[in-house]
Amino acid sequence: MYSSNAAVYVGGLGVVTAIGNNKAECLASLEAGKAGIAGITLLDTIHKNTLPVAEVKLSNQELERRTGLRAHTSRTALLSVLAAREALEDAGISSASEWRMGFISANSVGGMDKTENFFPGFLANANSGHLRSVVNHECGAVTEIAADALRIQHFVSTISTACSSGANSIFFGARMIRHGLLDIAVAGGTDALTKFTLNGFNTLQILDKEWCMPFDEERRGLNLGEGAGYVVLMSEKVMQSLGKQPYCKLTGWANANDAHHQTASSPEGAGSFAAMKGALDMSGLAAADISYINLHGTGTQNNDISEGTAIQRLFSAPYPLMSSTKSFTGHTLGASGGVEAVFSALSVQQNLVYPNLRLHTPIQALPFAATTEFSRAHTVHHVLSNSFGFGGNCSSLIFSKS
């Protein structure tokens, strides 16, 4: 029953990041040029005063109150429920609907925020520590807390491919719709800041001690962020029955592997080139049709030049507008593909182009520069959203006017 050209609509959006607890707040910050990066307040870590991060501005208690989830729930799940519920409500879908609905969520470390509190006591004595702290350690457990809260039961799954996880979840959901296996897919990703990831990225010496500067010649590294972002994907039939305008269509996607190194990107951007090219081919578009690129743009020396080189190889002048919204939200890892899909869908719907903050000197080796202005002046027909992760995992999505 696979239909290779069945339309996949984006009918609902939900997001929470350091720049806002929902999409209206995030959009306001994007327009105002207001980044969410600041000092660490939520983690008990020695890096508190040295490494800036982009925290969601809600405590766990506040998130528990807003989501109705019980105390001690992993922050990863709390963020997930907040954003996914916004997306479902936005789509106008009740969980009691007769549609075959799936929840496909991504995250990179599951309930690690709780596990890392359990571990010091456990190391000292294997019988100590509350088991409730580790019962939701698994990535999939976090997804199930959210699926249960949203009362989605027909299909649940979790993808974890590092920083491209969220994008991979979204297009897995789209494929299930094209295969006639789902009518509606709530798909995206979530990740909370943890000491584990903070220290992990710190060992790689790719964290910027100041606010990150993606696609700048003087870029020093990335700032970690946290958040969640989901899109509600739906078939033509669902869209028609809802009788409202979708945000846009998801028309292209691809995943390719760099197969170069465990963490570093290849200098020529083999994986990112293949992902972008694959997505263009699927949507039947030429590179020149892309109005705006939401860059992966982490701000590390290696990532940005690799992505930029791949763009240079695939596109030609005049280059599309492009920016990294990670200059606002930090790098939200497993959530980033979901968060940036939400931003991309809003861009297509409202003809928005987001600024790349703190860009002073564009990368000299590249023939283009990221845009520094928020704009409503361009008609945005198609947005390309890039998400590239460890293990050479590269994914691109294309959102198009419907």
Next chain:
Amino acid sequence: MSDLKAQIVAQLNLQHVKPEDIGDDMPLFAEGLGLDSIDALELIVLLQQEYKLKLNNAEEGPKVFRTVRTMAEYIKSHQA
């Protein structure tokens, strides 16, 4: 330098390399011992752990970690 070689083999879990197989002037990266950027980060920690030395900036890395001899010279000249 033989201590340093043993430390490198242990830190990087170079299973098929004996410390004495590493020449004093053998390049550690690429065509020599074949180490990569992750190993470089591991070597930075090795200097911290074993010699209480902190590499001041990342650009020093390639120079310091070129060979066992360059590492040894760096350690000697930076230890109080």
Next chain:
Amino acid sequence: MKAYIRSAAIVAPQDGSAGTPLLRQVLTYTGNRLTCAEPDYNQFIDPRAIRRMSRIIKMGTAAAMQCLQLADVQMPGAITMGTAYGCLEDTGVFMKRMVEQHEEMLTPTSFIQSTHNTISAQIALQLQCHAYNNTFVHRGFSFESALLDAKMLLEEGQKQVLTGAADEITPYSFSILQRFGLYKTDPGNNIDLYNRPGKGTMAGEGAAFFLLDSSDHPGNYAIVDGLHTFYKPAGIETIWENITQFLAANELQPGDIDLLVTGRNGDAAGDKIYAEMQEAIFPEQVAIGFKFLCGEYPTASAFALWMAARILKEQQLPAVFGVTQPASLRRVLIYNHYEQIHHSLMLLRAC
């Protein structure tokens, strides 16, 4: 589009060599834990890459490489895999150092390798495979999601997809899961698992990989006709309904199934579901278990698929199962549930 299993390989608590008949010799384990019988990894993995790999990465990569060797295929068109827990050993190492060294002088290797997609990425790196690469991490559905992805890829035009699963037990994870009361406390062994009454099972682990092919080749093991998962069914009737509807969707009656493979694990409450289902739907069918061979873990269904594929290829039910071989071995249904939460059905047919 048919999904042929062209080859299958495991690293598991049992010997999975392709050269000897299935389960001719069965490895026994006493207590509550089965661990992998590991091969000489140098046969399958570039020795320069091995030095950084933890056990699960070696297990998964070796199973994948062996699978490709058996199929005599150098480069798959895509790689999908499932792992519920990911690389636990590396996670534990990094966490322990973070705690003990108070976040200072940490090294990157264990952090990098704790990433859940490390195994599929290592396979891609070893093969220099630039194709689609995905990793599912959904508890008892991890492997089923990877298999679904692989089947969809074949429908979309891929010719060959490498798909599989891997999970490991580590001292930390075993100690924590034991505190949850998951494992038996008596000193019996795995061969007697189904005669050890009461609560709990034996912990297991393993890696299994399959090369799915859209076309028929001599030597193919079996065809994966159907796959269905259902999450938290409301009760036994919902389970029965899912099973009968799955059969109907594949235009089959219960009587068409020659062999039933169930996920019995020795835990009385969980095994009751299989017993009641069998009595209600498959009273005439020969049924066998598989978790007495590999133990219980979230991706154990991948071991079941490997075992069922080998049975169909060899047309021989090994003696260890202690049942009479059915007159025909054409269709096998695997029904597994993990912790009564994740239920899956896989339907296989002989080539």
